Amino acid sequence: MPIGLGDEEAAAYASGEAPGSFVDMLGTAAYRCAAAAQRLGVFGALADGPLTAPALAAAIGADQRGVGLLADALVEFGYLDHTGDGYASTPVAAKWLAGSAGYAVVELFWQRVLFELWDGLEESVRTGKPAVDFYAWLAERPETSRHFQTMLDAHATHLAAEVGDLLPVSDGSVLDLGGGHGRYSIALCQRHPGLTATVVDFPGALGTAAVEAAGLTDRVTMRAGDYTREPLGTGHDLVLLFNVLHGHTEANNRALLARVAEALRPGGTVAILENSTDVPPEEGRAGVAFLHTFSLNLFHGQGGQVYPAARIGGWLTDAGFRAPTTTRLRESPGQHLILAQRSA
Numbered sequence: 412m413p414i415g416l417g418d419e420e421a422a423a424y425a426s427g428e429a430p431g432s433f434v435d436m437l438g439t440a441a442y443r444c445a446a447a448a449q450r451l452g453v454f455g456a457l458a459d460g461p462l463t464a465p466a467l468a469a470a471i472g473a474d475q476r477g478v479g480l481l482a483d484a485l486v487e488f489g490y491l492d493h494t495g496d497g498y499a500s501t502p503v504a505a506k507w508l509a510g511s512a513g514y515a516v517v518e519l520f521w522q523r524v525l526f527e528l529w530d531g532l533e534e535s536v537r538t539g540k541p542a543v544d545f546y547a548w549l550a551e552r553p554e555t556s557r558h559f560q561t562m563l564d565a566h567a568t569h570l571a572a573e574v575g576d577l578l579p580v581s582d583g584s585v586l587d588l589g590g591g592h593g594r595y596s597i598a599l600c601q602r603h604p605g606l607t608a609t610v611v612d613f614p615g616a617l618g619t620a621a622v623e624a625a626g627l628t629d630r631v632t633m634r635a636g637d638y639t640r641e642p643l644g645t646g647h648d649l650v651l652l653f654n655v656l657h658g659h660t661e662a663n664n665r666a667l668l669a670r671v672a673e674a675l676r677p678g679g680t681v682a683i684l685e686n687s688t689d690v691p692p693e694e695g696r697a698g699v700a701f702l703h704t705f706s707l708n709l710f711h712g713q714g715g716q717v718y719p720a721a722r723i724g725g726w727l728t729d730a731g732f733r734a735p736t737t738t739r740l741r742e743s744p745g746q747h748l749i750l751a752q753r754s755a
């Protein structure tokens with residue numbers, strides 16, 4: 412939690428009279444403490460009520476002195492309260508950081524990114540090339556990979572109905588590039604009995620179990636492969652590129668869109684789901700700050716970035732698509748669905 416500075420203190424840091432970066436340094440320490448507590452199970456252990464430091468240490472199997480010092484720091488940073496009965500989670504910590512499901516997974520993923528993946532950030536910025544390969548890094552970390560896929564799956568589950576309403580397809584063949592968890596292809600095939608789908612993604616990302624659970628193994632094919640190299644086939648009615656273009660450079664996106672045009676039948680649709688640099692006001696200052704964090708992370712780990720929706724529209728036109736349209740999603744205003752038809 413941002414530490415609550417008094418007006419005078421805050422003004423001194425904001426004006427430059429005092430080093431404002433010191434407050435950010437403390438913010439980083441605060442987040443490091445919260446992350447350690449989350450991973451140690453501190454907030455889960457306090458779910459049933461306050462515990463003294465020795466009792467908390469015993470509950471999470473950790474060192475008593477270490478737990479006491481961490482807990483005191485967490486009190487200062489707003490994640491714990493010190494009560495007469497010991498330490499208790501603050502409402503923020505209890506609601507968002509106890510356990511490892513729901514929003515807590517987002518934090519578990521981003522902690523690893525910020526504390527480990529961003530180690531070589533300066534090198535990426537200096538050279539203009541990703542200093543790490545995000546997906547290779549992820550493949551070596553099964554737990555973080557699971558958190559990443561869980562996060563994407565939950566987001567897709569939330570948006571699938573709205574996106575399904577906007578996609579102009581009812582039967583035929585869908586190619587879902589980088590479709591991983593398969594949630595969008597599953598939802599489309601459930602909605603349209605005449606549709607089949609092929610999801611292409613790296614082997615560890617494929618949500619084969621979800622397809623089986625939906626009883627759709629005869630209509631949704633999960634294909635392990637690299638969509639930048641694999642043949643994409645021809646005659647598809649719809650190609651999904653959902654949260655995919657942000658992982659590539661402009662040149663690679665142009666090349667991919669040209670291949671997608673060849674894979675579609677004339678009049679077939681490419682559907683692109685992406686964040687755009689024009690963040691709607693309802694996303695607030697935090698939304699804008701996250702977009703910059705996300706974009707920098709894409710640059711650092713994949714050579715991509717968040718692009719303006721209009722720029723993607725230009726690539727589509729250059730690749731032989733007609734009149735791209737952009738719709739901001741109601742359920743996630745930062746996400747834009749861009750649709751365009753392959754010219755005849």
Ligand SMILES: C[S@@+](CC[C@H](N)C(=O)[O-])C[C@H]1O[C@@H](n2cnc3c(N)ncnc32)[C@H](O)[C@@H]1O
Pocket residue numbers: 546563564567588589590591592611612613616636637638639652653654655658684
């Ligand atoms: C940000 S996720 C988006 C997942 C899904 N389309 C969605 O919107 O929820 C990007 C996906 O693309 C996959 N991916 C990235 N590069 C790929 C490549 N070259 N070949 C196949 N899959 C790739 C990743 O494994 C990941 O599942």
